[in-house]
Amino acid sequence: MNRYLRWQGLASFAVIILLIVAFIYFFIESIVKNGIEYGGSYYLGAEVNVEAVEINYNPFELNIHGLQATDPEKPSVNLVSFSQATASIDVWQYLFGKVIIDQVVVDALAFSSPRAYPGKVTKDITDENGEQEESELFSTPDISLPDVNTLLDNADLQTVKQSKLLEQTYQQEKAKLKGLKDNLPSKEKLADYKTQLTALSKVKVKTLADVEKIKADFDKIKKQFKADQAIVKQAKEQLQQSKDLLVEHTAALKNAPEQDWQAIESKYQLDKVDGADFAHILFGEQARDYYEYGQVFLEKVKPLVSGNNDKPEEINMGAKGRFVHFSEAEPLPDFLIKKANISIVSPQGDFSAVIEELNYQHWLRNLPTTYQVVSTNVMGGGDAKLDGEFSLSQDNDVNGLGNWAFNQVKLTEVALQESSKFTLAIEQANLAGKGEFSLASGNITSSNSINLSQAVFNGSGESKVTNMVIDTFKGMDKLALGINASGPMLSPQWQISSPLNDILKGAVQQQLQQKLAGFKSKVQSGLSDKLASALEINSSADGEIVELDKLLTDTDGALDDLKNSDVIKQKQDELKNKATDKVKDKLKGKLGDLFG
Amino acid sequence: MLTLLAKLFHALNSESSTRQIALAITLGFIVGLAPLFALQNIIILFLVLFIRVHLGAFILAVGVFSGISYLLSGIIVQVGESLLTSPGLNALFTSLYQLSLFKLGHWHHTYTLGAFVVGIVLAVPIYFIFKALIVKYRVHVKATFEKFRIVKALKGSSFYRLYLNISGQGV
Numbered sequence: 177m178n179r180y181l182r183w184q185g186l187a188s189f190a191v192i193i194l195l196i197v198a199f200i201y202f203f204i205e206s207i208v209k210n211g212i213e214y215g216g217s218y219y220l221g222a223e224v225n226v227e228a229v230e231i232n233y234n235p236f237e238l239n240i241h242g243l244q245a246t247d248p249e250k251p252s253v254n255l256v257s258f259s260q261a262t263a264s265i266d267v268w269q270y271l272f273g274k275v276i277i278d279q280v281v282v283d284a285l286a287f288s289s290p291r292a293y294p295g296k297v298t299k300d301i302t303d304e305n306g307e308q309e310e311s312e313l314f315s316t317p318d319i320s321l322p323d324v325n326t327l328l329d330n331a332d333l334q335t336v337k338q339s340k341l342l343e344q345t346y347q348q349e350k351a352k353l354k355g356l357k358d359n360l361p362s363k364e365k366l367a368d369y370k371t372q373l374t375a376l377s378k379v380k381v382k383t384l385a386d387v388e389k390i391k392a393d394f395d396k397i398k399k400q401f402k403a404d405q406a407i408v409k410q411a412k413e414q415l416q417q418s419k420d421l422l423v424e425h426t427a428a429l430k431n432a433p434e435q436d437w438q439a440i441e442s443k444y445q446l447d448k449v450d451g452a453d454f455a456h457i458l459f460g461e462q463a464r465d466y467y468e469y470g471q472v473f474l475e476k477v478k479p480l481v482s483g484n485n486d487k488p489e490e491i492n493m494g495a496k497g498r499f500v501h502f503s504e505a506e507p508l509p510d511f512l513i514k515k516a517n518i519s520i521v522s523p524q525g526d527f528s529a530v531i532e533e534l535n536y537q538h539w540l541r542n543l544p545t546t547y548q549v550v551s552t553n554v555m556g557g558g559d560a561k562l563d564g565e566f567s568l569s570q571d572n573d574v575n576g577l578g579n580w581a582f583n584q585v586k587l588t589e590v591a592l593q594e595s596s597k598f599t600l601a602i603e604q605a606n607l608a609g610k611g612e613f614s615l616a617s618g619n620i621t622s623s624n625s626i627n628l629s630q631a632v633f634n635g636s637g638e639s640k641v642t643n644m645v646i647d648t649f650k651g652m653d654k655l656a657l658g659i660n661a662s663g664p665m666l667s668p669q670w671q672i673s674s675p676l677n678d679i680l681k682g683a684v685q686q687q688l689q690q691k692l693a694g695f696k697s698k699v700q701s702g703l704s705d706k707l708a709s710a711l712e713i714n715s716s717a718d719g720e721i722v723e724l725d726k727l728l729t730d731t732d733g734a735l736d737d738l739k740n741s742d743v744i745k746q747k748q749d750e751l752k753n754k755a756t757d758k759v760k761d762k763l764k765g766k767l768g769d770l771f772g
Numbered sequence: 773m774l775t776l777l778a779k780l781f782h783a784l785n786s787e788s789s790t791r792q793i794a795l796a797i798t799l800g801f802i803v804g805l806a807p808l809f810a811l812q813n814i815i816i817l818f819l820v821l822f823i824r825v826h827l828g829a830f831i832l833a834v835g836v837f838s839g840i841s842y843l844l845s846g847i848i849v850q851v852g853e854s855l856l857t858s859p860g861l862n863a864l865f866t867s868l869y870q871l872s873l874f875k876l877g878h879w880h881h882t883y884t885l886g887a888f889v890v891g892i893v894l895a896v897p898i899y900f901i902f903k904a905l906i907v908k909y910r911v912h913v914k915a916t917f918e919k920f921r922i923v924k925a926l927k928g929s930s931f932y933r934l935y936l937n938i939s940g941q942g943v
Contacts, residue, residue: 185821192817272875495849497883500856502869 205229212240220255221299222246236267246295247288254291259284273499274508280516287522324695327440328702334432334439335703339710342425346717349418353724356411360727361404366734372397377743381751391744401739408732415724422717429710433703440699467661467668509537525554538567544576558585558607566615573617574665580624581610587628593635598642600635600649602628611659620665628655641691648676790910794903796825800833801898802891805841805848810884811877812891841887852886 209229216224227242240261247255260283266276330336376394381387501510513534520527529549538544544567551560564578585607593600611624633649635642656675661668799820803813820830841848855861868874878884 180824182822182824185823189818189821192821193814268872272872273878273881495845495883497849497852497881497886499878499881500853500865501880502862502866504870 205231208238212243216245217296217298220245220248222248222251222255222297223295225295236265238263238265244289244291244295246291246297248297248299250288251294251297252291254289254295255287257284257286257289258282269508273501273510275511276508277513278515280513280518282516282518285518285520287520289521324698324702327699328706333703333706334435335429335706335710338425338429338432339706342422342429342710345421345425349421350717350720352414353411353418353720356407356414357724357727359407360411360731361407361735365404366731366738369397369401369738373738373741373743377746379747381747382754384751387744387747387751390747394741394744398739401735405732405735405739408728408735411724412728412732415721415728419721422721426711429707433700433707436703437696437700507540509535509540511535512541520549525551525556525558525560527551527560536568539570543567547578554582555585555587559583560585564613574615575617577612577614579610579612583608597638598635598645599637600633600646603632603634605629605631605655613661615665618665619663620661620668622659622661622668624659626657626659628657629653631655639691790903790906792824793826793829793906794899796820796827796829797833797902798895798899799825800830801837802888802895803830804834804837804839805844805891806887807878807884808838810887811873812884812888844890845883848886848890849882850886851890852882852884855885855889856880856882 206229208231209226212226212229213224223246225242225244226240228240230239230241231237232239240258240263242257242259243261244254244257247253260281262279262281264278264280266274266278269276327333373394376390376397379386379390381390499510501507514532516529516531516534518529518531520529527549528551529547531545531547533541533543533545535541535545544565546565547563549560549562551558554560560580560582562578562580564576566574566576566578568574587602587605587607590602590605591599592602605628607626607628609624609626611622613620613622631653633646633652635646635649637643637646658671658673660671660673662671663669799816803816806813820827856865865880869880874880879888
């Protein structure tokens with residue numbers, strides 16, 4: 177037995193396992209600390225710092241002290257930070273491949289807190305800023321209306337894009353057609369075929385073998401005709417394709433100015449200006465901004481929570497694989513925080529949040545994620561609360577409902593409009609509001625009401641219209657707004673109602689509509705100019721297509737004539753006639769002898 | 773690393789059993805394919821230490837096959853993926869999934885299961901191929917190599933002195 181077994185190996189095994197356990201015991205805290213710092217920096221693209229990590233084993237608890245994650249766009253502030261976070265993790269489930277956290281407590285969670293020193297940024301954010309600048313072109317609703325030239329210079333206009341596309345397509349198709357045109361049989365080649373045929377027709381035939389030889393020569397030439405005709409056929413098909421493509425792009429170009437106008441109208445809310453929906457113009461963007469904060473937050477959090485683990489990854493070198501979970505008596509999600517208590521510190525006030533059943537596989541435990549956020553010192557003394565729940569279905573549908581309310585929130589210096597030609601701000605006011613929302617199958621329905629009291633407004637404007645609006649606001653000390661949203665979660669329709677509309681109607685509306693009519697006419701004329709210059713390409717393309725079409729038809733006709741030449745029949749007839757004449761002569765001779 | 777290589781060459785050139793070396797390489801292959809801390813690796817480590825196989829060859833094989841496993845990871849994951857998502861095997865895996873040991877071994881992970889299955893399936897041919905290669909090395913290659921100038925030059929190197937020390941032939 178000893179020949180095969182090494183009893184001292186048992187001791188070695190025990191020593192190795194003990195060493196591994198000891199290594200984990202003594203170094204796990206710094207491994208986790210470095211893991212959070214490196215992993216966080218990699219994900220975020222900016223420096224992440226952790227003061228210390230502490231691990232308790234009974235029960236298993238992870239304590240993270242002093243986390244600061246640099247904002248990659250503003251390295252002097254933290255995107256997120258907290259003083260301490262404690263998580264009780266189910267180790268057994270972790271070893272099974274699931275992250276089940278019984279309780280998380282986060283203290284002093286803060287967003288945009290200043291850093292002691294600027295964090296290192298590793299991600300290149302130039303492109304993102306570029307995109308942002310571009311989108312800002314279309315972001316500010318403004319009673320003073322955007323600059324027509326800026327609008328027409330925008331490369332995102334469909335008219336510009338479709339013009340470029342048409343030109344590009346024209347150049348590509350032109351190159352293809354030129355290639356085919358060069359391959360077409362030339363006039364000289366066709367003349368040469370004709371000469372060859374004429375030569376064949378002049379050959380004297382005396383025997384059947386002569387006809388056979390002519391036939392063989394003709395077949396040889398005919399083969400060339402066929403090859404050339406195939407080229408012509410291919411060219412015809414290509415020409416048809418090019419024609420169709422150009423027609424398609426021209427039609428798209430012709431529709432582009434209308435699409436551009438609709439986009440401008442929608443982005444600048446000109447329809448609202450037209451309908452004198454002042455409440456929407458002045459407060460709609462704020463409502464959308466707050467809604468977008470929520471969307472951005474969800475987009476950031478979603479991949480962290482879901483882990484993208486439920487679909488097979490692409491199979492390639494370096495593939496890491498995934499867990500495949502099967503049904504069990506008491507199924508658990510891949511990731512679950514049973515309860516989280518979070519205290520949030522923000523410039524707007526201190527909030528405390530309680531979240532339960534945070535996961536992305538709600539169907540497994542049939543429990544929704546619930547959340548309650550409460551504050552008693554919003555803006556220095558206001559109350560705020562938000563309650564709600566949501567759940568995801570297996571089809572990825574989000575369902576949920578919630579309500580919010582706040583009272584006695586003191587607003588100071590809140591900008592409503594900030595453009596070079598028109599500014600409007602709430603200097604001070606008391607704000608109260610409440611609302612509710614529900615999500616079902618990816619659609620949102622929300623109704624909200626906001627009341628401003630003891631309000632003082634100020635602002636400045638360049639035009640008569642904007643000054644009238646500012647004066648109206650200055651004369652008000654109360655303002656009520658009803659904000660409703662409905663439709664798809666990612667792009668809901670907003671309705672904002674207010675007595676403000678009635679107050680501002682009349683003179684302001686009339687002036688605005690006149691201004692709008694002038695603006696519309698300028699933009700549409702600019703778009704028409706762009707369309708006209710782009711359509712010039714189309715007319716030159718048309719000329720070239722007609723010319724090539726004629727050339728192809730002529731060449732094809734000439735080749736058909738040559739192919740259908742009856743030179744063989746002529747020669748056969750010639751031989752037949754000769755034979756008949758010969759017989760006739762012979763017969764005549766014999767009959768002469770007989771009667772002669 | 774040099775010590776390990778020297779130990780391996782000593783084993784190849786010595787009278788150590790070809791089976792011990794080939795088995796060590798095979799077990800190193802199974803461990804090398806799988807994630808380092810997989811349960812199957814701990815069991816194999818226990819086997820390697822408990823039964824008489826060549827430890828140097830095992831450690832080198834783990835190193836070499838860990839590198840190769842990166843190249844093969846696509847195939848390994850594909851094998852695991854197709855087994856774990858096969859409708860015909862669903863009932864089997866569902867019943868295995870109820871066992872804590874199965875989940876502890878991460879055999880419901882596509883990479884771990886794929887590495888385990890590929891490792892076990894290829895273990896037998898790998899064992900016999902390496903056994904045959906070691907025999908061939910001892911009979912043919914060793915003698916031929918001795919004649920090469922480079923080998924003669926290597927014999928003057930520090931690596932060779934290390935080799936002699938390990939094999940007990942050093943001064």
